[in-house]
Amino acid sequence: MDVRIFPRKIVCLSGIVMIMLSCRKEDKLVPDPPPTGPVTQWETNKWILDSMRYYYLWNTTLPVKADTQLTAIPYFNTLKQATDSFSQIIDLNDIPGTSKKDFLHTFGFDFAVVSINGIEKPLGLLKFVIPGSAIWQDGLRRGDYFTKINNTPLTPQNAQQLSEDILNDHKGSLTKADIAGNVVTETGEVPLQGATLQENPLYIYQTFENQGHPTGYIFYNYFDDFYNTNLLNAFIKLKQDNIKDLIIDLRYNPGGSVAAAAAMIALIAPATNENSILARYTGNKQMGSLSVTFKQALAVPESRVVVPFSQLAAGRSSISRVFILTTHQTASASELVINNLKPYLQVITIGERTYGKDKGAVVITDMRTPRRLSWALAPITYLLSNAKGEGNYTTGIAPDYTVYELNTQPLLPMGDPADPFIAKALSVIRGDGRTSAYPERITTSLYDTRTRASRESRLILPR
Known part of the structure; x- marks a missing residue:
């Protein structure tokens, strides 16, 4: 996982929003004088506990x-x-050893292990391949x-362990197969x-004629603000x-x-302006409640390549609704886009229930000199x-139209109008309720490498 420190920003590590704050003397979290001598376990653990007391959402349960x-x-x-699976601790001196x-x-690819009706043994299925990669x-x-x-x-x-093995070894092999x-x-x-x-996460943008209903389509694989101009x-x-x-x-x-995410929402929703509220977040008594506008979010991109709200006007169309395609790997900033578009226009989701990340965290580091x-x-x-003020999608955002991507084998190229997700959206847009006939074979996912990325993604917000 890529971990970078951005002072005084909100960051999502493992898909949860975080504020990059330092644990300094002026924060007054630990009133004791700065310790000297070798670092003891008591000093480390007291710093952890003091930080949790101040920032943790459930701080009333702490010892x-x-x-x-x-x-x-x-x-x-x-x-x-016990229900908190998102809070994390990382050793900045050993990021590879304490992150994944x-x-x-x-x-250069993600895959699922699937069980296909009529085929005795499970198979690996390539779901996505980065063009130009070795594979x-x-x-x-x-x-x-x-x-x-x-x-x-x-x-x-064994699917997860085999995946872990080749990740740790940085090499391996696949045995390719055909199905007849x-x-x-x-x-x-x-x-x-x-x-x-x-990767440039903007892989495809095109327009479907859709029987006289011109429909734009964008496949976006990760929210990277370096590509906001793209x-x-x-x-x-x-x-x-x-x-x-x-x-x-x-x-x-x-x-x-x-x-x-803010750039995408602003480009989709014509009713927004730079002072419109992008997101609200609520913490414990110490942290209180905060709001972020589009102007604030766009002003502090992680890449430091600023694309202001005024520049986005050139790409804004006069649409009244948007169709968003989702699976269980749709997480974090993607869910923020879905949920936070809803105050500004109609959002129609097609596919599967999303991952479910509606919580944020602060990142606390020791910024003393010497650290x-x-x-x-x-x-x-x-x-x-x-x-x-609408949120609470801890169990994911349910689709308006349920379509199971893996039921259609073989998988079609991204952007193909016959892809089951896209076909359903195009049929709803036409209003005729028809989709292409899909094979009856049912495919079950047993393991998916993309789930790890969804679990460990991060989000950057201004404070």
Whole structure:
């Protein structure tokens, strides 16, 4: 996971919004004089407890005194609510050892392990491949199948461990396979070599004629505000196409920068202005309630490449509704886009229930000189809501039209109008209620590498 420190900003690590704050003397969290000498476990754990008392959403449940026996990570975990799976602690001196790698940006693809009716054994299914990556150059594409990782047959029980093994080793292999009816034939081994991959998350923007209902379509895989100008240019092209409706494909989008999310919302919703409320968040008695406007969010992008609200006017179309495509991997900033568009225009979701991340956290680090503690804490601190105060999507956002992507095999290329999600949206837009006939074969996902990215995505907000 990519972890960067941005002073005085709100950041989402593991898909939860965080404020980057330092634990300084002036914060008055710890009234004791600065300690000297070697760092003790008591000093570390007391700093953790004091920070949690001030920032943690459920701070009334915390103990009075710090434990002196447990090391930092186990101790932090004892302070969390049983239902809190998002708060984190990371050692800034050992980020690789205390955070997890992202599969897509290591090997260039994400996959699911699926069970297909009529086929005895589970299969690996490539869901997304970064164009130009090594595996792309080896000829693999979305919708391809494989049977083994490192020559070990896939099972529901070993899929996660095999994935962890090749991530940790930074290399491995897949055994590619073809399907003819219910017969699976292995076709050869494909080597995998890890790398650090960057992606432009704006993969596709196009206009469907849709039988006289011109409909814009954008596939956006991650909210990266470095590409806000690219996003603006895509919307300008759709506006030039005189679109009447819009489909935003966030099916695999795990989140990212709120400046990018703010730009997308502003481009979609013509009723917003720079002083409109983008988001509200509510914390404990110490943290209180805060609001963020579009102007504030756009002014502090993570990339420091500012695209102000006024510049977005060139790409704003006069639409009254938007169709958003979702799966369980749709998380964090993606869910913020869905929920926080709703005060400004009609939002219609198609696909599957989203991941469910409606909480935020502050990031606390030791900024003293010299720094004594290398830990970064990220305790849940805020509940998130839109301009109307609506939120509470902890269990995910349910679709207005349920469509199961994996029921249609093989998977079609992104942007194909026959893709079941896109086909459903286009039919609703036409108002005829018809979609293409889908195969009756039912496919069940047993494991999905993209879920990790959704669990560990981060979001940047201004304070």
